[in-house]
Amino acid sequence: MKIRVLLLSILLILPSIATAGEAILIGGPISLSGKYAKEGEQGFIGFKVAEKWVNEVYGGVRIGNRRVPIRYVYYDDESKKENVTSLVERLIKVDGVRFLLAPYSSGLTLAGAPVAEKYGALYMSHGGASDRIFEQGFRYVVQTIGPASSYQRSVVDMVKAIDPSARRVALLFEDSEFSRTVMMGVKGYLKEKGMKIVFERAYPRNVKDLTPVLTEMKARRPEILLGGGHFADGQLLAKQMGDLGVDVKAASILVAPTLPAFAKTLGKEANGFIAPAHWEKGVRFNRENSKGIGLGYFGPSQEWFIREFKKESGGLEPEYHAANAMASILAYVKAIELAGTTDVDRVRDAMDRLHFVPFYGEWKIDPETGKQVGHKMILIQWQKGRKEIVWPEEAQTARPCYPMASCPGR
């Protein structure tokens, strides 16, 4: 009896040992504590869910005739750059990870990049949006998150599609690396589209009153407002626009309107406000839509992702950081399959040719820089107290209301 139990145990254990030995290691430092803990937690659960889908639903990465599972390896970087360098080295040299997931934020992504480059390990940015990362000449750094310069471009596209006569734009951003990169990115695009910047200002972080600058902006009679930075200032901006009666046809604010707290605090004043987002629950990127744009779909459905995310997190709602994280692992899986090998240089070359659609939206990088160029920002808009996806058309859950004064419930 004892021998039988022993043999059974060995039989049960053996496949898992073989699998663990064969697994493709994908991992990186992640901020589970410190100032990026909230975003880090989302990303972390996103990676775990991705690992589950690849191994349990998809059946492992197809390399030739084999199906190889993946294993997610991680350490907490405490949102500190010093920890990132030592953990990236450990992941590469001790754990043997060749497919790295960069930490959250542009700064931390930059901190680990030289170590990844030195050892020739691929380094996927899922939370470093700064365009400048991809202007440094790195070979192994690639991006899944859309670059910051593209954040407000979709708003320009949307306005131009609805109201080609709109020209006067105000730029009012928080003074931070991220917001300034967004602002610089959209400035060039506005000129390209023949629009005129009538007001441009950056306000300091932790600003408590925007009425002087809004009063000045109002006098310039802008039709479109592009602005914001983080949650608190974005919410203040929206509230004080209402207080001062600043009437624009469209107002797109970074970050704040993407969060439910925005509408809870502002009530009906929230209706009409737009925000760019990488991904939003309800967005309709699926197998059918991807056929429409001539691309292959890869990965789980959005419904599966949301259900498993909630299960893994104990009830948390997934945000775009989680969707980003999952898309990063899916891109690695697709690139390895395309290369037919786990050789890093061949996988990097395959990434240049990779163009697919997961539930997160298009994935394609610029071969020269590794910057994400396929992913388009979606736009959400508050309508009747609900967050609707209004752009691009293929992802819409509602049509955009324009001008914002006409928005239902406002």
Next chain:
Amino acid sequence: MRQYIPFLPVVAIYGTLFLTGLLLEGMWQPMALLAFYGALGQVFNIFLGLTGYVDFGYVAFLAIGSYGMAIAASSLYEDLGWWIVPTGFVLAFIMASFLSIAVGAIALRLKGAYFAIATIGVSEGLRYLIEGTGLWGGSMGIIVSRPLREAFGREGANSLSTFWADSILYGIALVAAFITLMILKSRAGYAFLAMREDEEAARVMGIDTTRYKLLAFFISASLGGLIGASAWTLKMNYVFPSDVFDIVYTIEAIIIVLLGGSGTLLGPLVGGLVYGALKYWLAVTFPGLQLLLFAPLILVIIVAFPQGIIGILRERMGSAFRGVIL
């Protein structure tokens, strides 16, 4: 010659870290992390340990030093080539020194909490000045990866960031330790000791306390500037004001010095080692839970060694060892 004996344990520890990093696969960066905390503790100790004053805005010197290197690298790489590195260190030293003299000349006339508040104000004020005026890239900061790649080539830049920046840091740490030893063994050391115990009495005895405080402030700050230039700009390749003016580094420096033993030569190094090693070990063993475990462990160590690890060791050791461990 005997006076240099206490320097030997310092050399031995940094030497061990360096060789461990060099010889053991995947240990270079973790050893460099320990060296960073050791060096940070040592340069901070030159002011805190010698004068008893707590500079809560100390991180400003590391930050200004990191800007010195970033300015040299980003604006002079086409003309100077690899000379941007020595030029960057000179600039970092000059900028941190000037800042220390400007701040010290005013703030060092204040005492206790007033001094602490003034130094926080300087650090935060400088950050807002840079962000608000758009100076040195403003809130967007400076990224130097590309200039370093242009000046050193791809392999050279990788090697500079992942090996040479750390090696230089070991050098700065040794210089800081040597200067500390020289001060402790000199006449100035007695002046500092008297001043730390009772500043008023020291002044009555004819010690120019402001001058001595300024001297310690200047040395500590300029070495801090060199650490910022090396461990941040050269190693990480970027300087964002929100990252380099982070008060957390000052708090870490205070913990390290108190943990190892304030005013001693070996204390800040041992404090840095314990602090860094504990953090790293917990991070790789219990990812996500390390800070939960780290805080009580630090508390236990501080309760067990109220005068710092080296302080207690010196007290309990025989007189023969006191000459070796300073």
